Amino acid sequence: MQRIRVIDSHTAGEPTRVVIAGFPDLGNGTVAERLEIFKANYDHLRNAIVNEPRGHSAIVGALLCESSDKTCDAGVIFFNNVGFLKMCGHGTIGLIKTLEFLGKISVGKTRIETPVGIVEADLDAYGFVTITNVPSYRYAKNVEVEVENFGKVYGDIAWGGNWFFLIENHPFELKLNNLQQLTDFTASVRNALEANKITGKNGQEIDHIEIFSKSENANSRNFVLCPGIEYDRSPCGTGTSAKLACLYEDGKLKEGEIWKQESIIGSLFEGKVQIADGKIIPQIRGTAFITADNELILDENDPFRFGVS
Ligand code: PYC
Secondary structure (H helix, E strand, C coil): EEEEEEEEEECCCEEEEEEEEEECCCCCCCCHHHHHHHHCCCCCHHHHHHHCCCCCCCCEEEEEECCCCCCCCCEEEEEECCEEEECHHHHHHHHHHHHHCCCCCCCCEEEEEEEEEEEEEEECCCCCEECCCCCCEEEEEEEEECCCCCEEEEEEEEECEEEEEEECCCCCCCCCHHHHHHHHHHHHHHHHHHHHCCCCCCHCCCCEEEECCCCCCCEEEEEEEEECCCCCCCCCCHHHHHHHHHHHHHCCCCCCCEEEEECCCCCEEEEEEEEEEEEEEEEECCCCCCCEEEEECCCCCCCCCCCHH
């Protein structure tokens, strides 16, 4: 029997499952190198950890590992129901609250190596975590794409630790009752981007679609489609970072000004940007709650021990 210890949490409604023990050794390389070893050799464990029968398609996994960068306290590799995330904002908040739960950190700063750079997380005395994300930017503005059944759609392509297509103008009301419609629309946009070879920098796939509306409680409300055609229950840390970069570049947000981003379920993140060496550095503030301290068991006699799909 293989046993994998995990701590579950949710950040603004979005689940994170942090793997703290029982995962095979991925060597001593950088976190980006370890990600490649994970992808090549242990995809069955990704499936076993986050998907049915032990999980469900909205869980984001976070493999806690050692950092190769000596200035960092830990490394992390994020994964989901279909593959791997480059960075994950809600997941980083979940990771910090998990490390606090385990007694490994207390109030103060933690530096984390991710496959796309170093992220700093500051846990405050009220239990909130502020992430200082990787530099974020808009790559292309007002890009037109013809979307089957929906016609022409316009959006910005931006990097916030993952690649996003951000759409302001669309006919949909952002409420949970419209989940199917919102999913159909954003999934169609994603397919259209792929079909038309519209990508992020260096041909990188745009695997997150983010649409916005007005909010009664915040500066904006969003719906974010994640790569596995699941929606983010949180306002999405990397998605909010991409949004902040666009707002700053449009002159709609000043350095240090607070932006409140509401999710489709009504949960909130606060964001702001700092400018350092001409780069936009988003900061995202939110909290997470621990929901389980578990040991996953993979029984060698279980035909579905690596998942049902
Ligand atoms: O918070 O960055 C995020 C995120 C990405 C995918 C799900 N959550």
